[in-house]
Amino acid sequence: xxxxxxxxxxxxxxxxxxxxxxxxxxxxxxxxxxxxxxxxxxxxxxxxxxxxxxxxxxxxxxxxxxxxxxxxxxxxxxxxxxxxxxxxxxxxxxxxxxxxxxxxxxxxxxxxxxxxxxxxxxxxxxxxxxxxxxxxxxxxxxxxxxxxxxxxxxxxxxxxxxxxxxxxxxxxxxxxxxxxxxxxxxxxxxxxxxxxxxxxxxxxxxxxxxxxxxxxxxxxxxxxxxxxxxxxxxxxxxxxxxxxxxxxxxxxxxxxxxxxxxxxxxxxxxxxxxxxxxxxxxxxxxxxxxxxxxxxxxxxxxxxxxxxxxxxxxxxx
Amino acid sequence: xxxxxxxxxxxxxxxxxxxxxxxxxxxxxxxxxxxxxxxxxxxxxxxxxxxxxxxxxxxxxxxxxxxxxxxxxxxxxxxxxxxxxxxxxxxxxxxxxxxxxxxxxxxxxxxxxxxxxxxxxxxxxxxxxxxxxxxxxxxxxxxxxxxxxxxxxxxxxxxxxxxxxxxxxxxxxxxxxxxxxxxxxxxxxxxxxxxxxxxxxxxxxxxxxxxxxxxxxxxxxxxxxxxxxxxxxxxxxxxxxxxxxxxxxxxxxxxxxxxxxxxxxxxxxxxxxxxxxxxxxxxxxxxxxxxxxxxxxxxxxxxxxxxxxxxxxxxxxxxxxxxxxxxxxxxx
Numbered sequence: 280x281x282x283x284x285x286x287x288x289x290x291x292x293x294x295x296x297x298x299x300x301x302x303x304x305x306x307x308x309x310x311x312x313x314x315x316x317x318x319x320x321x322x323x324x325x326x327x328x329x330x331x332x333x334x335x336x337x338x339x340x341x342x343x344x345x346x347x348x349x350x351x352x353x354x355x356x357x358x359x360x361x362x363x364x365x366x367x368x369x370x371x372x373x374x375x376x377x378x379x380x381x382x383x384x385x386x387x388x389x390x391x392x393x394x395x396x397x398x399x400x401x402x403x404x405x406x407x408x409x410x411x412x413x414x415x416x417x418x419x420x421x422x423x424x425x426x427x428x429x430x431x432x433x434x435x436x437x438x439x440x441x442x443x444x445x446x447x448x449x450x451x452x453x454x455x456x457x458x459x460x461x462x463x464x465x466x467x468x469x470x471x472x473x474x475x476x477x478x479x480x481x482x483x484x485x486x487x488x489x490x491x492x493x494x495x496x497x498x499x500x501x502x503x504x505x506x507x508x509x510x511x512x513x514x515x516x517x518x519x520x521x522x523x524x525x526x527x528x529x530x531x532x533x534x535x536x537x538x539x540x541x542x543x544x545x546x547x548x549x550x551x552x553x554x555x556x557x558x559x560x561x562x563x564x565x566x567x568x569x570x571x572x573x574x575x576x577x578x579x580x581x582x583x584x585x586x587x588x589x590x591x592x593x594x595x596x
Numbered sequence: 597x598x599x600x601x602x603x604x605x606x607x608x609x610x611x612x613x614x615x616x617x618x619x620x621x622x623x624x625x626x627x628x629x630x631x632x633x634x635x636x637x638x639x640x641x642x643x644x645x646x647x648x649x650x651x652x653x654x655x656x657x658x659x660x661x662x663x664x665x666x667x668x669x670x671x672x673x674x675x676x677x678x679x680x681x682x683x684x685x686x687x688x689x690x691x692x693x694x695x696x697x698x699x700x701x702x703x704x705x706x707x708x709x710x711x712x713x714x715x716x717x718x719x720x721x722x723x724x725x726x727x728x729x730x731x732x733x734x735x736x737x738x739x740x741x742x743x744x745x746x747x748x749x750x751x752x753x754x755x756x757x758x759x760x761x762x763x764x765x766x767x768x769x770x771x772x773x774x775x776x777x778x779x780x781x782x783x784x785x786x787x788x789x790x791x792x793x794x795x796x797x798x799x800x801x802x803x804x805x806x807x808x809x810x811x812x813x814x815x816x817x818x819x820x821x822x823x824x825x826x827x828x829x830x831x832x833x834x835x836x837x838x839x840x841x842x843x844x845x846x847x848x849x850x851x852x853x854x855x856x857x858x859x860x861x862x863x864x865x866x867x868x869x870x871x872x873x874x875x876x877x878x879x880x881x882x883x884x885x886x887x888x889x890x891x892x893x894x895x896x897x898x899x900x901x902x903x904x905x906x907x908x909x910x911x912x913x914x915x916x917x918x919x920x921x922x923x924x925x926x927x928x
Contacts, residue, residue: 323831327722327732330715334736334799337750340767344753356765378600390604394611401615405622410651419644425652432659434914436860438882438903442896443662445887446675456610467658470651499643500629528743530863531879535887541607546745550867553749560753560765567749571742578741582734585741586807 345370345564352560370565383552383566385545392544392570394458395533396526399465404519406466407473408511412503414474415482416489426478432471440468441535448536461536465526473518480514481507517584524574524585545570669900674893684894684901697876700790704797704861704877709854712798713847716805721835724813733810737803744800744863751796752868755782786874793864793875801857805850812846813839845920852917859909878906 344357346366351359374383414426444467448460455462484507492502508515526532530546537543549566556562578585629646673680688694716736723732739747756766760779764770769779782792816839824838840847862879869875871884885892886899 320831323722324726327719327726330719330722331732331735334739334802336767337754337799338738341750341753353765355763356767356770358767358770386601387604390607394607398611398615398618402618405618406651406654409622409647413644413647417640417644417647419640425648429651429655432655434910435659435663436879436903436906436910438860438879439666439907440659440662441883441903442669442675442886442900443665444658447657447662455614456607458607458611459614462614463654464658467654470655471659474651498630498632499640500626500646503647504626524741528745530743530745530866531883534883546743546863549743549749550745550863553745553752553867554870557752560756563749564753567746570746574741574743575738578738579734582737 341564341567344560345568349561352564353558370561371569374562374565375569383548383562384540385548385566385569387540388543388545388548389569391537391542392527392546394456395461395465395537395542395544396523398455398458399462399469399526400519400522402462402466403469403473403522404515407470407518408477408508408515409503410470410474411477411481412507415478416502416507417499426474429471429474433475437468437532440464441531445535452538457537457539457542461533461542464532464536465529468532469522469525473522476518477511477514480511484510513584516581520577520581520584524577527573666900666903669897670904672897672900674896677893677897680897684897685905687894687898688901688905693874693876694881696786696874697878697881700787700875701859701878703787703790704794704858705855707791707794708797708801708858708861709851711794712801712854713805713809713851715798715802716807716850717809717847719802720806720810720813721839724810733806736806739800740803740807745867747796747800748864748867751792751799752783755792757781783868783875784873789869789873789875793868796864796868797858797861801854805854808850809843809846812843816842845923848920849917852913852920855913856910859906859913878902878909882906 340357343360344352346368347357347360347370348365348367349370351363351365352370355363375385375389377384410429414422414429444464445460448463451459451463454460488506488510489502492506497505527544528546529544530550533544533547537547540548549563549570552559552562552566625646629643632642669675670684671679671681673683688698719732719736723729726732753765754767755769756764757769757779758764758766760773764773764779768782772779783789820838820842821834824834829837860879861877862883865871865875865877865880866883871880876884882899882902884899885895885902887895
């Protein structure tokens with residue numbers, strides 16, 4: 280017992296990162312073993328800290344720069360901020376609300392991004408939930424074949440659909456304020472993954488539930504609304520978050536199915552700024568962060584659901 | 597602040613109108629289905645149409661028909677054009693620029709999955725059960741949440757170039773200067789620019805690998821770890837003899853998923869170089885041919901052929917992954 284507590288005491292002084300095992304487990308009983316373990320754990324923590332720093336610095340540097348005055352950004356490195364600190368929100372103000380031709384006018388594109396994303400998510404998640412219900416709990420011939428077909432569509436790169444779909448949707452460019460084509464495309468592209476993910480979830484609901492509902496006189500539609508939907512809320516949340524971030528961050532579909540400043544989303548505008556005004560770092564740094572605000576909030580607050588959606592949707596696109 | 601929001605607000609109305617219409621249609625559909633005959637064989641056909649129909653119609657218009665159309669289009673020069681047989685495909689494998697593009701794609705597909713998985717794995721093992729594990733993992737995982745365009749801008753800033761007589765604003769060039777070397781234009785010289793872009797993709801995908809592998813590591817049964825420790829296994833032996841064999845299926849799935857994502861990489865190339873400086877890749881070239889060079893009479897056919905090539909490259913990878921997943925399910 281005393282041996283263990285001694286070990287724990289030592290452990291508390293040691294760097295904490297690196298592989299550690301639950302306290303109370305028997306430590307290696309040789310002196311050499313202990314020394315070696317401690318060295319390994321120190322190396323481990325150093326390596327992991329180095330990786331963490333390497334991974335964080337790029338974002339951190341951009342963030343610091345976005346808060347520096349334009350002249351500072353363009354003439355000195357961001358690390359000079361620490362010896363010569365000066366902060367401003369001017370870059371954000373200019374890139375979001377500036378109305379001159381060269382400024383970002385990102386407020387407008389932010390609205391575009393929302394206007395593209397919210398309806399497309401609503402449409403695809405709703406239709407996917409309905410289809411997944413039919414495929415898991417309604418009986419009809421060929422059900423399994425239809426499911427396999429939808430499942431297989433997941434692997435089709437959306438590049439395969441772009442040219443013909445643009446031709447089809449070319450006739451509807453005025454619909455929905457110009458957003459119809461991009462809503463339609465995102466809804467279609469989101470369906471295979473959505474149906475697959477929700478089918479996995481729904482098919483594992485207990486059969487008794489459905490029999491009980493039937494005995495009580497509920498039809499398939501009422502069972503769907505009253506029983507299935509409430510029970511699959513976690514899966515719906517995962518899918519919604521995944522779809523939301525996917526569409527919000529998308530560039531390719533937006534480039535093909537939107538046109539002009541009235542419908543283009545943030546990603547397209549940023550890519551444009553990076554191309555034509557590649558040295559306007561005061562706009563690029565702050566603009567990049569404007570586009571990241573929503574994903575980062577979603578990511579930090581709903582990380583668990585996001586990871587689950589990601590696990591299921593790794594091959595989308 | 598004199599920004600006028602009224603125009604932007606006007607854009608929201610059509611969206612609300614469409615959502616409202618959609619909700620009304622779906623609600624009406626569910627209502628009608630509710631008063632139809634209830635359960636039972638044959639009677640469920642109407643319900644099937646109601647629930648499944650809308651999704652199937654959209655899939656038919658949005659994916660199945662385009663898929664077939666793209667395959668046929670790849671044998672024509674454009675959407676209104678003439679049959680050209682395999683010309684588009686021979687163009688892909690004989691043209692100098694497309695060969696460079698294929699070579700770049702190969703670089704991407706070899707480097708990104710291997711290195712992203714390796715970094716993710718190392719990090720997952722190192723921070724496992726460490727203090728502050730949650731925060732440590734969030735730091736690496738964050739790039740996965742932001743757009744590839746945003747990530748590319750982050751890295752373009754790292755690679756930013758100033759003439760040697762000026763002060764550098766890009767971190768990497770500043771490091772070169774500190775080391776006494778000449779600053780470089782990282783993204784404009786081929787073939788090294790491809791590798792500087794590959795770094796961006798590794799930076800993004802390592803977080804994905806790390807999260808999944810970390811979950812796999814945590815799923816290793818405690819008894820196995822305990823037994824190995826009682827036998828006096830060193831951390832090194834522990835990793836190769838216990839951790840690796842246990843998480844091998846997860847490693848395979850992660851590598852494959854990243855491979856597919858890498859094959860389809862588009863945003864990074866488009867935002868970094870716009871395909872200039874011999875940095876194009878398959879998915880970018882597809883877009884480039886089909887949509888940017890629209891005055892080129894062969895553009896659409898060639899774009900379609902490139903899409904088909906991409907499809908053909910993705911299929912075996914996905915089939916392999918599906919078999920791996922099934923194998924894993926059987927073991928469980």
